[in-house]
Amino acid sequence: MSAQLLMKRHSLWTKGQKRLLDLSLCIVVAPLVLPIMVVVASAIWIRMGRPIFFRQERPGFAGDKFPMLKFRTMTQARAGEEDCPERDGERLTSLGKLLRKLSLDELPQIWNIAKGEMSFVGPRPQLDKYFNLYTSEQARRHEVPPGLTGWAQVNGRNEISWEQRLELDVWYVENWSLWLDLKILLMTIPVVLTMRGVSRKGMATMVEFRGSTQQPVTEASADLVLEVPTGRPGKRSTGVPAGHNGRKVAAEHTPQPKPSYVSQSLVGRYFQNRKEAKVYGASAENSRSSSSSNFRRPTPEASH
Numbered sequence: 001m002s003a004q005l006l007m008k009r010h011s012l013w014t015k016g017q018k019r020l021l022d023l024s025l026c027i028v029v030a031p032l033v034l035p036i037m038v039v040v041a042s043a044i045w046i047r048m049g050r051p052i053f054f055r056q057e058r059p060g061f062a063g064d065k066f067p068m069l070k071f072r073t074m075t076q077a078r079a080g081e082e083d084c085p086e087r088d089g090e091r092l093t094s095l096g097k098l099l100r101k102l103s104l105d106e107l108p109q110i111w112n113i114a115k116g117e118m119s120f121v122g123p124r125p126q127l128d129k130y131f132n133l134y135t136s137e138q139a140r141r142h143e144v145p146p147g148l149t150g151w152a153q154v155n156g157r158n159e160i161s162w163e164q165r166l167e168l169d170v171w172y173v174e175n176w177s178l179w180l181d182l183k184i185l186l187m188t189i190p191v192v193l194t195m196r197g198v199s200r201k202g203m204a205t206m207v208e209f210r211g212s213t214q215q216p217v218t219e220a221s222a223d224l225v226l227e228v229p230t231g232r233p234g235k236r237s238t239g240v241p242a243g244h245n246g247r248k249v250a251a252e253h254t255p256q257p258k259p260s261y262v263s264q265s266l267v268g269r270y271f272q273n274r275k276e277a278k279v280y281g282a283s284a285e286n287s288r289s290s291s292s293s294n295f296r297r298p299t300p301e302a303s304h
Contacts, residue, residue, distance in 0.1 A: 157197025
């Protein structure tokens with residue numbers, strides 16, 4: 001059996017394991033948290049009125065958007081405040097602070113997990129406007145479904161920097177296993193009970209992410225993974241030439257100044273190219289033409 005087929009079957013098997021764990025936990029947890037959710041929803045309706053739920057589009061697996069659900073903890077946003085974390089403290093209510101400290105505002109995301117849009121464990125879904133600010137390495141956090149809790153959440157949560165959080169997210173992607181998910185779930189219990197890392201000091205949650213000091217996803221880094229053949233069976237291909245650091249290679253291919261915003265099509269093509277190089281071992285020329293046809297989006301590139 002070919003190495004590529006073995007890798008493809010392994011990927012499908014691990015995804016199946018993760019999905020089975022999520023569905024099993026949903027069946028067990030849902031009846032237990034439903035009475036709590038009813039109490040929380042009633043309290044929000046009495047104290048803040050409608051709507052009870054907060055719904056927002058977030059990028060998930062491979063950057064696909066999904067409607068993430070939470071209990072509402074803040075007053076209604078005025079124009080321009082929807083995606084402004086610095087203003088969250090002004091809108092956060094006393095009930096909302098309590099719900100956030102106890103992490104009860106995240107309970108509706110069990111519905112997202114049941115639908116397959118999220119997992120119990122994985123990188124937390126971030127704002128859509130952050131999606132195109134990731135470097136090619138940081139963008140790998142979208143190679144798995146987003147989670148209710150994650151490796152970064154049990155290792156500092158909102159108290160650590162964005163660079164540390166994204167590094168922990170990528171570490172989780174590279175080291176995922178069923179046992180790691182179970183370990184993170186167990187580590188989440190004391191974090192929630194002790195209310196550690198709920199917010200950054202002086203902030204309602206955390207400072208806004210404004211991009212990394214490293215190279216972002218660009219035309220060159222989106223195609224970079226195709227320049228190298230797939231690694232040995234069972235070992236993850238790095239997507240960069242042997243003896244080179246990925247950050248250095250990306251810099252060599254992108255001499256222009258770092259853009260503040262990168263088109264979603266580039267990030268989408270990055271994921272497609274990683275998949276093709278890892279699973280099918282396609283040639284660079286064929287993969288470029290395939291990815292450009294599959295990920296051509298009608299939205300124009302944002303310019304600043």
